[in-house]
Amino acid sequence: DAKTTQPTSMDCAEGRAANLPCNHSTISGNEYVYWYRQIHSQGPQYIIHGLKNNETNEMASLIITEDRKSSTLILPHATLRDTAVYYCIVSPRGNAGKSTFGDGTTLTVKP
Amino acid sequence: NAGVTQTPKFQVLKTGQSMTLQCAQDMNHNSMYWYRQDPGMGLRLIYYSASEGTTDKGEVPNGYNVSRLNKREFSLRLESAAPSQTSVYFCASSERWQSLYEQYFGPGTRLTVT
Numbered sequence: 243d244a245k246t247t248q249p250t251s252m253d254c255a256e257g258r259a260a261n262l263p264c265n266h267s268t269i270s271g272n273e274y275v276y277w278y279r280q281i282h283s284q285g286p287q288y289i290i291h292g293l294k295n296n297e298t299n300e301m302a303s304l305i306i307t308e309d310r311k312s313s314t315l316i317l318p319h320a321t322l323r324d325t326a327v328y329y330c331i332v333s334p335r336g337n338a339g340k341s342t343f344g345d346g347t348t349l350t351v352k353p
Numbered sequence: 354n355a356g357v358t359q360t361p362k363f364q365v366l367k368t369g370q371s372m373t374l375q376c377a378q379d380m381n382h383n384s385m386y387w388y389r390q391d392p393g394m395g396l397r398l399i400y401y402s403a404s405e406g407t408t409d410k411g412e413v414p415n416g417y418n419v420s421r422l423n424k425r426e427f428s429l430r431l432e433s434a435a436p437s438q439t440s441v442y443f444c445a446s447s448e449r450w451q452s453l454y455e456q457y458f459g460p461g462t463r464l465t466v467t
Contacts, residue, residue, distance in 0.1 A: 276453045276454070278456075283441070284460065285443050285457075285458025285459055286396065286458050287458070288454070288456060291453070331453060335452065336449075336450055338453045338456075339401050339409055339411050341453055342395070342397070342398075343396040344395045
């Protein structure tokens with residue numbers, strides 16, 4: 243099962259785009275990239291996922307490199323409420339039992 | 354809709370005691386999950402239930418048992434609690450079968466074993 247590498251922490255100015263990188267160089271062809279976040283010890287919250295195409299929803303955009311070995315989560319206009327731990331997870335579809343959340347990136351949005 | 358509810362919110366146990374953590378969801382989801390989160394770390398999957406009547410081990414199942422009572426409820430039991438089981442326990446559910454897509458999490462149960 244593919245593992246991910248994320249920076250331990252990042253800062254971002256309020257109103258600016260937050261770009262959170264994730265390395266998953268051993269990802270398999272059937273594994274998706276998922277992003278979750280956890281705000282201050284609450285239960286994690288789903289953000290977005292993708293296989294190989296870039297994806298966008300109301301919360302964020304996900305850019306996956308052509309070789310699928312890395313991805314970037316983009317929060318286009320970060321607010322103070324986006325301060326959280328962000329987890330990048332790779333998982334085969336229909337096999338959540340093989341997924342690992344890892345330690346994530348602590349994003350701090352500053353005024 | 355309440356989403357995913359967990360009881361209790363907090364619990365302190367002595368080593369060797371047993372207890373059951375309760376989880377219920379009102380979204381008619383097929384799959385349910387139990388995770389633990391140790392201080393400063395990410396979540397680790399303990400057990401999951403892909404559908405009513407089935408359960409499977411996750412990454413860290415030792416010391417735990419689960420019951421999928423019906424489609425709504427999924428309980429986690431500690432038969433003989435140990436200090437190493439001090440953690441925050443999260444229950445989650447998803448509509449899609451056994452998928453990380455849009456898992457909805459409960460507020461967590463904070464368990465301390467002394």
